[in-house]
Amino acid sequence: MPTEDSLATGQRSLGDPALDYPLWPPLTAGCPRTSTEDVSYPVEVDYAYDKADPAGLFAPAPVRGGLERWAPLLPPLLAPGLGEGATPLVEVSPGVYVKDESRNPTWSHKDRLNRCTTSAAVGAGAPGLAVASSGNHGASAAAYAARAGLRCVVFTGPDTPPNVDAFLNAYGAVVLPVPWEARWPLLRQVVDRLGLHPVSNLTTTHTGHAYGPEGYKTVAYEIFQDVGLPSAVFVPTGYGELLFGVWKGFVELHRLGLTAGVPRIHSCETAASGPLAQAIADGLPATHVTVGPSDAYSITSPVSGYRGVLAVRSSGGRALTLDDGQLADAQRELARAGLWTELSAAAGLAGLRSLGEPDLSDGPVVCVSTSSGFKDKGVGTRRTEPVAPDWDAVERRLRAAGITG
Amino acid sequence: MPTEDSLATGQRSLGDPALDYPLWPPLTAGCPRTSTEDVSYPVEVDYAYDKADPAGLFAPAPVRGGLERWAPLLPPLLAPGLGEGATPLVEVSPGVYVKDESRNPTWSHKDRLNRCTTSAAVGAGAPGLAVASSGNHGASAAAYAARAGLRCVVFTGPDTPPNVDAFLNAYGAVVLPVPWEARWPLLRQVVDRLGLHPVSNLTTTHTGHAYGPEGYKTVAYEIFQDVGLPSAVFVPTGYGELLFGVWKGFVELHRLGLTAGVPRIHSCETAASGPLAQAIADGLPATHVTVGPSDAYSITSPVSGYRGVLAVRSSGGRALTLDDGQLADAQRELARAGLWTELSAAAGLAGLRSLGEPDLSDGPVVCVSTSSGFKDKGVGTRRTEPVAPDWDAVERRLRAAGITG
Numbered sequence: 001m002p003t004e005d006s007l008a009t010g011q012r013s014l015g016d017p018a019l020d021y022p023l024w025p026p027l028t029a030g031c032p033r034t035s036t037e038d039v040s041y042p043v044e045v046d047y048a049y050d051k052a053d054p055a056g057l058f059a060p061a062p063v064r065g066g067l068e069r070w071a072p073l074l075p076p077l078l079a080p081g082l083g084e085g086a087t088p089l090v091e092v093s094p095g096v097y098v099k100d101e102s103r104n105p106t107w108s109h110k111d112r113l114n115r116c117t118t119s120a121a122v123g124a125g126a127p128g129l130a131v132a133s134s135g136n137h138g139a140s141a142a143a144y145a146a147r148a149g150l151r152c153v154v155f156t157g158p159d160t161p162p163n164v165d166a167f168l169n170a171y172g173a174v175v176l177p178v179p180w181e182a183r184w185p186l187l188r189q190v191v192d193r194l195g196l197h198p199v200s201n202l203t204t205t206h207t208g209h210a211y212g213p214e215g216y217k218t219v220a221y222e223i224f225q226d227v228g229l230p231s232a233v234f235v236p237t238g239y240g241e242l243l244f245g246v247w248k249g250f251v252e253l254h255r256l257g258l259t260a261g262v263p264r265i266h267s268c269e270t271a272a273s274g275p276l277a278q279a280i281a282d283g284l285p286a287t288h289v290t291v292g293p294s295d296a297y298s299i300t301s302p303v304s305g306y307r308g309v310l311a312v313r314s315s316g317g318r319a320l321t322l323d324d325g326q327l328a329d330a331q332r333e334l335a336r337a338g339l340w341t342e343l344s345a346a347a348g349l350a351g352l353r354s355l356g357e358p359d360l361s362d363g364p365v366v367c368v369s370t371s372s373g374f375k376d377k378g379v380g381t382r383r384t385e386p387v388a389p390d391w392d393a394v395e396r397r398l399r400a401a402g403i404t405g
Numbered sequence: 406m407p408t409e410d411s412l413a414t415g416q417r418s419l420g421d422p423a424l425d426y427p428l429w430p431p432l433t434a435g436c437p438r439t440s441t442e443d444v445s446y447p448v449e450v451d452y453a454y455d456k457a458d459p460a461g462l463f464a465p466a467p468v469r470g471g472l473e474r475w476a477p478l479l480p481p482l483l484a485p486g487l488g489e490g491a492t493p494l495v496e497v498s499p500g501v502y503v504k505d506e507s508r509n510p511t512w513s514h515k516d517r518l519n520r521c522t523t524s525a526a527v528g529a530g531a532p533g534l535a536v537a538s539s540g541n542h543g544a545s546a547a548a549y550a551a552r553a554g555l556r557c558v559v560f561t562g563p564d565t566p567p568n569v570d571a572f573l574n575a576y577g578a579v580v581l582p583v584p585w586e587a588r589w590p591l592l593r594q595v596v597d598r599l600g601l602h603p604v605s606n607l608t609t610t611h612t613g614h615a616y617g618p619e620g621y622k623t624v625a626y627e628i629f630q631d632v633g634l635p636s637a638v639f640v641p642t643g644y645g646e647l648l649f650g651v652w653k654g655f656v657e658l659h660r661l662g663l664t665a666g667v668p669r670i671h672s673c674e675t676a677a678s679g680p681l682a683q684a685i686a687d688g689l690p691a692t693h694v695t696v697g698p699s700d701a702y703s704i705t706s707p708v709s710g711y712r713g714v715l716a717v718r719s720s721g722g723r724a725l726t727l728d729d730g731q732l733a734d735a736q737r738e739l740a741r742a743g744l745w746t747e748l749s750a751a752a753g754l755a756g757l758r759s760l761g762e763p764d765l766s767d768g769p770v771v772c773v774s775t776s777s778g779f780k781d782k783g784v785g786t787r788r789t790e791p792v793a794p795d796w797d798a799v800e801r802r803l804r805a806a807g808i809t810g
Contacts, residue, residue, distance in 0.1 A: 005476035011615050014711055023480065026525040028596075028603045030612030039690050040608030042712050043615045044653065045480050052477050054661040061630035062467060065493040065508075071410035072457055075428065075450050082743045083493025083505065088470040090488055090510075100488065103470075103508045105495075105743060107777065120431040128808065139745075147743035151808050156789075163568055163785035170745040170778050174806045175789045182794030189796055191433075194803070194810030198433045203445030207435030210416050210448045225466035248449065256459040285444050306419055307447050338487045338510060338552035340544075340575040372512065373575050374777070380568035380785020384561075384580045389587030391594055398599070401579045403533065403556050405599030 007047040015041025067115050070218050073252065075211045079118035079148040084111040085218050089226050092337040092367075095360040097227060098349065099219060100339060102372035106167075108345075109242055109370045110140035112215035114199065118144040120211045121197035128152055130196035132183040134297050135164040136371055141199050142173035153190055155183045161297075163380045205286035206239045206305030213307065216245020217252065223366050224250070229259045231362035232317070236347035236370050237267040238299040240276050240308025246368070247311035263363075265315040267308055268322060268351035270296045270344070275304035276312070277319035285309055294324050295377050298344035298370070320351040329353070331373075340373035412452040420446025472520050475623050478657065480616045484523035484553040489516040490623050494631050497742040497772075500765040502632060503754065504624060504773045505744060511572075513750075513776035514647055515545035517620035519604065523549035525616045526602035533557055535601035537588040539702050540569040541776055546604050547578035558595055560588045566702075568785045610691035611644045611710030618712065621650020622657065628771050629655070634664045636767035637722070641752035641775050642672040643704040645681050645713025651773070652716035668768075670720040672713055673727060673756035675701045675749070680709035681717070682724035690714055699729055700782050703749035703775070725756040734758070736778075745778035 011027055013019035015034025021027060021043065031041040065083035067074060082105035089097040101109040118141070121129055128151030131141040138154035145152035152173035157180050160168065168175045178186060184202070191198045201208050219242070223230060233250075235243045247265045254262050267276050272294035279287040285306040294300050312319050322330075327343050330350035334341050348367035352358055358365050373379070387393050398404070416432055418424035420439025426432060432448045439446040470488030472479060487510035494502040506514040523546070526534055533556030536546045543559035550557035557578035562585050565573065573580045583591060589607070596603045606613050624647070628635060638655075640648045652670045659667050672681050677699035684692040690711040699705050717724050727735075732748050735755035739746050753772035757763055763770050778784070792798050803809070 005473070006479060006481045007477045008480045014715060025529055026480075026615045028614055029607045030615075035608065035612075038609065039711070040610045040612045041690070042612035042710060045616060045619050047478055049657070049660060052661060054663050057475070057477060058626065058630060058658065058661075058663055061627065064491055064627070064631065068410070070462070072412045072462060073452055074411060075413045076411045083495055083508070086469055086491075086493075088488025088491075100510070102512070103488070103510075105505070105508075106745070107507070107512065107779075117431075124430055127810070143743040143745070146741050151806075153803065153808065158791050160788070161785070162788050163779070165788050166781075166784045167745070167779065169789060171740050171743065174803060174808060176799060176802060177789050177791040178794045178799075186794065186796070186799055190799070190803070193796075194808065196808075196810075202434045203440065204443065205445045207440075207445045207447035209433055210431045210435075211450060214450050221463065222466065222469070225463060226469065252454070253463065255454060256457060256463075258459050258463055285446070305447060306444070310419060335576050336551050338548040338576065340511070340548070340572070372779070374512075374568070374572065374779035376571075379571040380566070383565070383567050383570050384574060384582055386563050386582040389583045389591065391591070391598075394581060394583075394591055394595070397581060398558065398579060398595070401556075403558065403579060403599065403601075405532070405601075 007051050009046050009048050011043040012046045013041060013043055020046065067112065067215060067218055070221060074214050075116055075119060076123060077115065077119050078122040079115060079144060081115055082147060084115050086222065090339060095364045096358055097364055097366045098339060099223060099366055099368045101368060101370045106140045106143050107372040108136040108140060110136045112218055113212040114140045114144040116211040116215040117199040117209045118148050121150060122148055124197055126195060126197035128196045129199050130187055130190045132187045132200040134160065135167065135375055136298060139167045142171035146171045153196060155186055161377045164375055206303050208239060208241050208305065213241045213245035213248065216242045217249035219368065220246045220249025224253050227364050230263045230364050230366045232264040232266060232365050234266045234268050234348040234351040234367045236299055236344055236368060237269045237276060237308065238301045240267065240305055243267050244307035244311045247315055262315050265311050265317040266351055267312050267317065267319045268347035270294045270299050271321040271323040273300050273302060274321040275301055276308040277321050279304050279309055280312060280319045296324065296327055296344040297377060298342060299347060320354055322347055322350040322354060326350045326354060334369065339369065341369045342371040342373055342375045345370040412456050414451050414453050416448040417451045418446060418448055425451065472517065472620060472623060475626060479619050480521055480524060481528060482520065482524050483527040484520060484549060486520055487552060489520050491627065495744060500769045501763055502769055502771045503744060504628060504771055506773060506775045507777035511545045511548050513541040513545060515541045517623055518617040519545045519549040521616040521620040522604040522614045523553050526555060527553055529602055531600060531602035533601045534604050535592055535595045537592045537605040539565065540572065540780055541703060544572045547576035551576045558601060560591055566782045569780055611708050613644060613646050613710065618646045618650035618653060621647045622654035624773065625651045625654025629658050632769050635668045635769050635771045637669040637671060637770050639671045639673050639753040639756040639772045641704055641749055641773060642674045642681060642713065643706045645672060645710055648672050649712035649716045652720055667720050670716050670722040671756055672717050672722065672724045673752035675699045675704050676726040676728040678705050678707060679726040680706060681713040682726050684709050684714055685717060685724045701729065701732055701749040702782060703747060704752060725759055727752055727755040727759060731755045731759060739774065744774060746774045747776040747778055747780045750775040
C-alpha cells in the first residue's frame with residue numbers, strides 16, 4: 001500500500017480510546033469490541049502527529065476564489081464577489097485537462113462575467129440589472145445582483161426547462177418568460193424606460209457587455225498558473241464571449257512576456273446553429289443563421305459576434321460544430337471521469353474528440369466545461385424504476401448491469 | 406470611482422483598434438462609430454500593461470482543490486481525486502461566514518468523505534462500492550467510483566425527487582429504489598455476497614465508514630487557514646459525520662499547537678427527527694427517533710451515532726433543532742446573499758439565527774452550507790407563468806414586484 005504521504009497509523013475506538021486496530025482493513029462496521037446489540041461505537045483514524053509539520057501544512061491560504069485576485073487586469077470590481085473562479089483542472093486522459101467551471105458560485109462560467117458586469121452596473125449607479133437568458137447567464141446575474149443589493153429582471157424563453165426555471169427564480173429576480181423574438185425589444189425597453197443596466201446583448205449582431213469577457217480572461221490566467229502554456233483550448237461556444245475572453249487572457253500573458261505564444265483557441269458550437277463557423281466560412285465579421293433542433297440549449301445561438309471571429313482567426317484555431325450525438329458521447333466520457341456536465345458544457349471535449357487522437361507534442365490540451373449537469377433539459381422528469389425489496393430481484397438487476405461480485 | 410486596484414484605462418473598439426473611449430460609462434451596445442446597421446462591433450477594455458507586475462501576479466498557483474493538499478493527516482489517498490475541497494468562505498453578514506460546500510465536484514461536502522472512502526475501497530481491493538443514500542452521498546460515491554474505475558450500487562428510497570434521481574444516475578451507478586426499511590438489509594447482502602465495499606453505515610446505531618469523517622476534517626483546516634480560529638461552527642447534521650469531522654479537525658489544530666482552543670461545534674438537525682439532540686438530552690451515546698414530515702430530506706435521520714455526541718459535548722456546543730420554516734428563512738437569507746442552497750444545507754445558518762444576535766466577541770462564526778439548491782424537492786416541477794410580450798404586461802409584472810425604475 002503506497003502510504004508514504006500519510007501519517008495515519010491505525011484505527012482507534014471511540015467507544016474506548018485505549019483500543020486500537022491496524023489501519024487495514026477499514027472497520028466498516030465500527031469498533032468490534034465496544035459495540036453492543038443496542039449501540040454501535042465508531043472508530044476514527046489515528047496519526048503520528050509528532051511527525052507532522054504544522055507551520056508548513058497550515059500556512060495561511062491564498063484567497064480561495066474571487067476575481068479580486070486579478071484586480072489589476074480587470075475593470076474596477078465594484079460589486080461584491082462570491083468567491084468566483086479558481087476552478088480546478090481535472091485530467092481526463094493523459095495530457096487532456098478539463099477546466100471544470102461548474103465549481104463557480106452558480107455552477108457555471110457566467111459568474112466570472114457577472115462579477116464584472118454587475119460591477120459596471122454599480123459603477124453606473126443603476127438600480128438593477130436587465131438580462132435575456134436561457135438559464136446560466138440569467139441566474140448568475142440574479143445572484144450577483146442580489147449580492148450587490150440590486151434588482152434583476154430576467155427575460156427568458158417560454159420553453160425554459162422547469163429545473164432551470166427554479167434556478168432563475170432562486171435569487172429573487174423577476175423572471176419573465178416571453179417568446180424568444182420578444183426578448184430583445186423588451187430588454188431594450190426596460191433599459192431605456194427604467195434605467196436598468198443591460199448585461200445582455202442589445203445589438204444586431206452580438207457585441208455583449210463591454211466588461212463581460214474581461215472576467216473570462218481569468219480562465220486563461222488560471223490555466224497558465226496550473227499547467228503553463230497549453231497547445232490548444234477547446235471552448236463551448238454560443239455567442240463567443242468566453243471564447244474571446246480565454247483568447248484575450250492568453251494574448252495578455254504573451255504581451256506581458258510570460259509565454260512564448262498563444263494557444264490555438266477552438267470554438268465548439270452546436271451543429272444545429274453554428275453562426276461563428278458560418279461567419280468564418282463566409283469571411284464575415286458576424287452573421288445570422290437559422291437554428292435547428294438541439295438539446296444543447298445553452299449554446300444554440302442564431303447570431304455570432306466579431307469577438308469570436310477574432311479569437312479563432314488570430315490564434316489559428318478552428319471553428320468546430322458538433323451534433324447532439326457527439327455532445328452526448330463527450331458528456332458520457334466526462335461522467336465516467338466523475339464530472340457530470342450540462343450537454344452544452346461537453347462541447348469542448350466533443351470538439352477535441354472530433355479531431356481524432358489529441359496532438360500533445362506542443363503541450364497539454366484544455367477543454368473548458370462550462371456548467372453542471374443539473375441544468376440539462378429533462379433533469380427532474382424521470383424516476384428510476386423501483387426494485388422489489390428482495391435479494392433475487394436485486395441480484396437480477398445487478399446481473400443485468402454486469403455486477404456479479 | 407474607487408479604481409485603485411485596476412489598471413484599466415478605457416474601452417477600445419474591436420471594429421477599429423485605433424478608436425478608444427473612456428472607461429465610463431460601459432459601452433453596452435458596442436462601438437458607436439464602427440458599428441453599422443448590419444454588423445455591430447464590440448469594444449474591449451484596455452489596461453496600462455506596462456504597470457503590471459507579471460511575475461507576482463502570475464506566480465504558479467498552489468494546487469486548486471484536491472485533498473492531497475492534506476495527505477499527511479489523512480488515510481492514504483489511493484483513489485484519484487476530482488479537485489474536491491478548497492471551497493470559499495462567503496461573508497453573509499459582519500463576522501458571519503458561510504463555508505460553501507456546493508463548490509465541490511458533485512456540489513456537496515460528501516466529496517471530501519468519498520475521496521477517503523473510495524480510497525479505502527481501492528486499498529481493500531474491492532470491485533466496487535455499495536451505498537445507501539437519499540442523494541448527495543450516493544451521487545458522490547458514484548462519481549468517485551467512476552473516476553477510480555470501480556462499480557457502484559446505490560440503494561435509494563422510492564420517494565427520491567426526480568432531479569436527484571437524475572443526479573444519482575449521472576455517473577453510471579446502478580440505482581435501486583427500494584422501501585427505506587429494506588435499504589440496510591440489502592446493503593449488507595451486496596457487501597457480504599458480492600464483496601462490494603460499504604461506504605454507508607452497516608450498524609444498529611450509526612457508525613459510518615472508519616475513514617469517512619477524516620475527509621471532513623479538511624473543512625476545519627480550510628476555515629483555520631482563511632479566518633483563523635472561529636468562535637463557533639454551525640453544522641447541518643444528519644448522522645453527525647460532518648459534525649464530528651469538523652470538530653476533529655479543530656482538535657488536531659489545537660493538538661498541533663496552532664490554536665488556543667477548539668470552537669463550539671453546534672449540531673443543526675431538523676426538528677422532524679433530531680436523534681442527536683435526543684441522545685444528548687437523554688445522556689445516551691446514540692438513539693433512535695421517529696421521523697416526522699420535513700422537506701429537508703438530506704438531514705432527516707431516524708438514528709444518531711456516538712461521533713455527534715462526542716463533538717457537541719466535548720466542544721461545549723449545542724444540539725439545535727430547526728423546523729422547516731426556520732430552514733426556509735435561512736435559505737432565503739442565503740439566496741439574498743447570492744447563494745442558492747439546498748434546504749438541508751441552510752440548517753447551519755438557521756441554527757445560528759435561532760440563537761438571536763450572533764456573539765462575535767470571541768471571533769468570527771462559520772456556518773457550513775453543505776449543498777446546492779438544485780437538489781431540493783420540487784426543483785423541476787414548476788414553471789413561471791409566461792407574460793404577454795408587450796410593454797404594458799411587462800410593466801404590470803415589474804410594478805407588482807416593486808420595480809418602477
